[in-house]
């Protein structure tokens with residue numbers, strides 16, 4: 166469980182996050198949605214402790230992150246997995262080495278144990294034969310999947326994904342979404358996903374947080390998002406004809 | 421850590437040997453030619469060419485001039501590789517994994533650059549050898565005279581002075597470029613700008629520190 170209280174963050178004079186309060190439960194796939202530039206990435210990086218913030222608090226299982234000692238922070242971080250928006254693979258390492266990296270840093274497993282685990286997660290993201298490639302030789306979609314494999318390889322308790330399926334074809338995007346959801350349930354972890362993919366919103370959004378102009382405009386789930394009459398949400402989510410139709414069908418069906 | 425250090429030794433030290441050897445050899449040659457061309461008086465002893473070449477190579481050319489070149493080569497390599505990791509969020513990725521990124525990225529470069537005096541020794545040797553070649557094959561003097569000059573009035577402290585400078589410059593070469601890479605902001609364009617800025621400041625500091633150390637140690 167992650168709790169965020171009145172989080173404020175500025176760069177220079179521009180306030181990006183203007184006081185956000187919400188919480189993310191264990192075993193649930195939590196989505197953060199909002200327009201490009203609305204502060205999703207900044208929000209996620211605050212959660213991870215990569216950005217300092219002016220005020221507010223972020224706590225993990227009741228413990229305020231910024232008040233933890235160095236060792237406690239390192240411990241907590243060994244339980245986090247993060248998929249960055251631009252993948253952020255280490256470009257001097259092969260794909261297999263990238264995925265193995267967290268294991269090498271945090272565990273004392275033998276080489277063959279680590280290799281088995283790497284094979285296992287690479288298979289899970291549909292990359293069985295890319296081990297020896299360098300990140301620069303992989304397509305953007307492959308890089309994303311490697312980033313996901315690296316984030317989950319050490320069985321994190323908290324999984325953060327910044328637009329994990331942007332730049333992926335629809336089929337792979339769905340595979341990735343399902344994978345994230347499966348892992349979340351299977352290992353009972355707390356997952357926070359930034360996205361503007363409406364498919365994900367409707368398929369895996371157990372909790373959805375909508376950011377607008379640095380504020381939390383709306384909170385709900387993939388169910389309630391069909392029924393909301395919050396204009397900002399409907400303008401954003403149902404901006405395309407297709408999704409307006411989907412919504413109409415959903416509402417008719419469930420009546 | 422070990423593979424990282426080995427990789428940095430390869431990138432920073434081994435990878436620089438070629439250019440350092442090339443420049444030292446030919447600049448040594450030019451120094452010898454210039455010295456002998458400027459020795460117009462027949463009263464000046466012939467061994468002066470070897471002596472002057474040795475002094476300029478060991479005292480200034482190898483430690484200082486080569487370090488300026490290394491500020492361009494090694495320095496901008498360090499800034500751009502760390503800077504690229506910064507803008508592509510690789511440093512964030514390290515930090516999320518609880519890894520102290522400064523330690524992880526900069527420490528191996530420090531260790532690798534402790535081998536920097538080795539590069540400078542090669543520059544000294546090849547510079548003096550280049551002088552010899554130019555002198556003998558260019559018809560400016562005999563090998564005996566040159567070698568006599570190289571061995572003349574040898575002051576061990578000059579070597580100590582040169583290697584103190586070398587160590588200090590190695591430190592500057594590791595820190596300033598790493599600083600500019602680590603703390604950079606922006607995108608690919610800024611990586612290029614940061615490399616240039618880091619080169620400028622590294623060379624300015626090398627020149628200033630050179631002046632200070634020379635005043636203190638030899639003055």
Ligand SMILES: Nc1ncnc2c1ncn2[C@@H]1O[C@H](COP(=O)(O)OP(=O)(O)OP(=O)(O)O)[C@@H](O)[C@H]1O
Pocket residue numbers: 176181199200201202203204205206207208250
């Ligand atoms: N390091 C930074 N320094 C200054 N401003 C920043 C920085 N990072 C983000 N911003 C600003 O914060 C705002 C929110 O950016 P953010 O990257 O969080 O948006 P986002 O919601 O993730 O958008 P997208 O969907 O396009 O990824 C933007 O206006 C951006 O310019």
Ligand SMILES: [Mg+2]
Pocket residue numbers: 205206207250327
């Ligand atoms: Mg973003």
